[in-house]
Amino acid sequence: MQKILDLISEEIKKAFEAAGYDSELGRATLSNRPDLCEFQCNGAMAGAKKYHKAPLMIAQDVAEKLQESEALSEVSAVPPGFLNMKVKESFVRDYLRDMFGAEKFGFQTPESKKIIIDYGGPNVAKPLHVGHLRSGIIGESIKRICRYAGHDVIGDIHLGDWGLQMGLIITELQKRQPELVYFDDSFEGEYPSEAPFTISELEEIYPTASAKSKEDEAYKADAMEATFKLQSGVRGYRALWDHIIAVSVADLKKNYANLNVEFDLWKGESDVHDMIPGMVEEMKKGGYAYESDGALVVDVKEETDTKEVPPCMILKSDGASLYNTTDLATIMDRMANYHPDRLIYLTDKRQDLYFEQVFRCARKTKLVNDDTELVHIGFGTMNGKDGKPFKTREGGVMRLENLIREINEEMIRKIRENAETKGYEIDMEQAEDTAKIVGLAAIKYGDLSNQASKDYIFDMDRFTSFEGDTGPYILYTIVRIKSILAKYEEQGGKLTDTVISEATGVSEKELMLELAKYNAMMETACEEIAPHKICAYIYDLANAFNHFYHETKILTEEDGKKKAGWIALLALTKDVLETCIDLLGFSAPERM
Ligand code: ARG
Numbered sequence: 187m188q189k190i191l192d193l194i195s196e197e198i199k200k201a202f203e204a205a206g207y208d209s210e211l212g213r214a215t216l217s218n219r220p221d222l223c224e225f226q227c228n229g230a231m232a233g234a235k236k237y238h239k240a241p242l243m244i245a246q247d248v249a250e251k252l253q254e255s256e257a258l259s260e261v262s263a264v265p266p267g268f269l270n271m272k273v274k275e276s277f278v279r280d281y282l283r284d285m286f287g288a289e290k291f292g293f294q295t296p297e298s299k300k301i302i303i304d305y306g307g308p309n310v311a312k313p314l315h316v317g318h319l320r321s322g323i324i325g326e327s328i329k330r331i332c333r334y335a336g337h338d339v340i341g342d343i344h345l346g347d348w349g350l351q352m353g354l355i356i357t358e359l360q361k362r363q364p365e366l367v368y369f370d371d372s373f374e375g376e377y378p379s380e381a382p383f384t385i386s387e388l389e390e391i392y393p394t395a396s397a398k399s400k401e402d403e404a405y406k407a408d409a410m411e412a413t414f415k416l417q418s419g420v421r422g423y424r425a426l427w428d429h430i431i432a433v434s435v436a437d438l439k440k441n442y443a444n445l446n447v448e449f450d451l452w453k454g455e456s457d458v459h460d461m462i463p464g465m466v467e468e469m470k471k472g473g474y475a476y477e478s479d480g481a482l483v484v485d486v487k488e489e490t491d492t493k494e495v496p497p498c499m500i501l502k503s504d505g506a507s508l509y510n511t512t513d514l515a516t517i518m519d520r521m522a523n524y525h526p527d528r529l530i531y532l533t534d535k536r537q538d539l540y541f542e543q544v545f546r547c548a549r550k551t552k553l554v555n556d557d558t559e560l561v562h563i564g565f566g567t568m569n570g571k572d573g574k575p576f577k578t579r580e581g582g583v584m585r586l587e588n589l590i591r592e593i594n595e596e597m598i599r600k601i602r603e604n605a606e607t608k609g610y611e612i613d614m615e616q617a618e619d620t621a622k623i624v625g626l627a628a629i630k631y632g633d634l635s636n637q638a639s640k641d642y643i644f645d646m647d648r649f650t651s652f653e654g655d656t657g658p659y660i661l662y663t664i665v666r667i668k669s670i671l672a673k674y675e676e677q678g679g680k681l682t683d684t685v686i687s688e689a690t691g692v693s694e695k696e697l698m699l700e701l702a703k704y705n706a707m708m709e710t711a712c713e714e715i716a717p718h719k720i721c722a723y724i725y726d727l728a729n730a731f732n733h734f735y736h737e738t739k740i741l742t743e744e745d746g747k748k749k750a751g752w753i754a755l756l757a758l759t760k761d762v763l764e765t766c767i768d769l770l771g772f773s774a775p776e777r778m
Contacts, residue, residue: 187292223270241267295336309346345454353413358395368422381429458515535564566641597621631657635721687751
């Protein structure tokens with residue numbers, strides 16, 4: 187479906203032409219004076235010079251032509267030469283009826299592309315903390331938005347499963363349990379299928395090992411040796427590594443499932459290890475990689491650089507590969523196996539320069555095609571109220587599970603409080619289930635409503651509030667609509683028999699115009715890969731709905747046709763809101 191603003195522009199363009207002016211002047215915009223008009227056009231101002239005429243005269247000529255318009259009403263030319271107008275109720279009604287019947291509410295999807303989104307990026311055996319939250323939440327929403335826009339999308343978690351952290355864990359295990367069969371070089375049998383540790387043990391082992399390695403040189407050397415042995419394929423080490431991955435991935439799956447985050451691929455850094463030697467050879471042969479102070483590097487600076495972009499290091503002087511070596515090999519793997527048109531990465535924005543180097547290197551060494559798009563979305567930090575990175579009350583790193591628990595507890599409190607003030611009974615079990623759903627919305631909306639690149643303050647009180655620009659407010663609005671629709675059906679009404687009618691009041695028309703903006707908003711959100719645009723839209727839409735709701739006695743309306751029209755409008759509002767929150771990665775409960 188065409189965007190409503192385009193349809194209105196077409197009307198005005200025709201009028202400009204009919205009045206003898208260039209039709210290109212007839213572009214409509216949303217009014218910045220909603221008290222005066224709904225739409226406006228400033229084309230007469232631009233035309234004044236060209237036609238050596240006062241802008242007001244041009245505007246008057248055009249306004250006259252628009253008097254018989256099917257779409258517009260109250261068209262007026264106002265000094266110094268603006269065109270102010272409203273749209274006819276019948277026009278908006280027809281537009282919304284079409285929208286209701288159309289797939290994706292008439293949103294026209296762009297040309298379909300193959301996209302891989304690299305997000306989440308947790309490191310195996312390290313507990314998930316809030317830093318991984320943003321990558322998971324934003325990445326999941328972007329994946330859903332891209333899919334909605336008709337692209338063929340693969341989400342890859344890209345596990346950090348291959349570096350020194352694995353050697354550290356193995357070393358610590360060896361110190362604690364040297365008798366384990368995995369450390370017996372002469373062992374040729376089959377290794378046990380059960381891991382010699384649980385997830386909680388694993389989560390304790392890593393920080394212990396990491397701390398020891400920082401104080402003890404010999405310990406660190408052992409860990410590096412263990413990493414090397416693992417990477418060279420020593421059987422016992424590989425078997426132990428398999429256990430670490432299995433235990434860790436099972437736990438990650440559980441945690442991400444709680445966040446409504448789902449990956450299509452569970453690949454990791456380890457998956458491309460074998461491709462590195464071949465890739466390095468090619469880079470040398472192509473004349474891209476050269477030795478510098480013993481290390482192997484590729485220059486990636488460009489003449490137009492305003493900041494220094496250091497060379498991309500491919501191998502360290504001891505021949506070991508690095509974070510970017512793995513990323514480059516992963517690009518190679520993705521190009522060969524999935525043929526993506528676009529690769530999108532989500533990490534903390536502190537990796538901006540890093541990705542600039544990797545992307546340039548990938549282009550220069552021809553790992554990607556000329557038209558492969560490489561996109562890094564660097565997000566800001568989630569801060570506490572003190573403006574510093576979010577911590578526990580005791581000042582430690584906040585684990586994701588604990589954060590979710592805290593939010594849920596706060597939500598349960600608010601849900602019970604709300605039930606008390608409204609005077610209805612609520613059973614505990616139901617309150618807990620609802621709290622989970624609403625709590626997730628609180629976290630996700632609180633995060634996604636900010637432009638990704640910005641830092642934001644995690645404010646538990648504000649995020650969980652049922653009022654204001656919050657997830658719970660959006661859900662509350664949806665629940666309110668659901669309840670009205672259910673009551674309409676209880677009264678014997680049939681939702682399928684209802685059809686949107688002309689607005690009969692101001693707040694109703696405002697709600698209708700808000701709905702009509704859907705496809706323009708969605709187009710921008712997709713093009714700019716910007717979930718916060720969806721948040722801003724549903725906040726406006728929820729406000730428009732609640733305004734209408736507070737002014738209108740819907741269920742007691744006696745005029746059946748009028749009532750049915752309102753019900754249809756509510757149903758569309760609910761569908762649009764629910765579609766949007768699904769793209770943000772959360773859902774609404776039945777009651778709250
Ligand atoms: N594991 C990395 C980290 O914790 C993030 C991985 C991001 N993705 C990538 N392809 N480099 O910092």
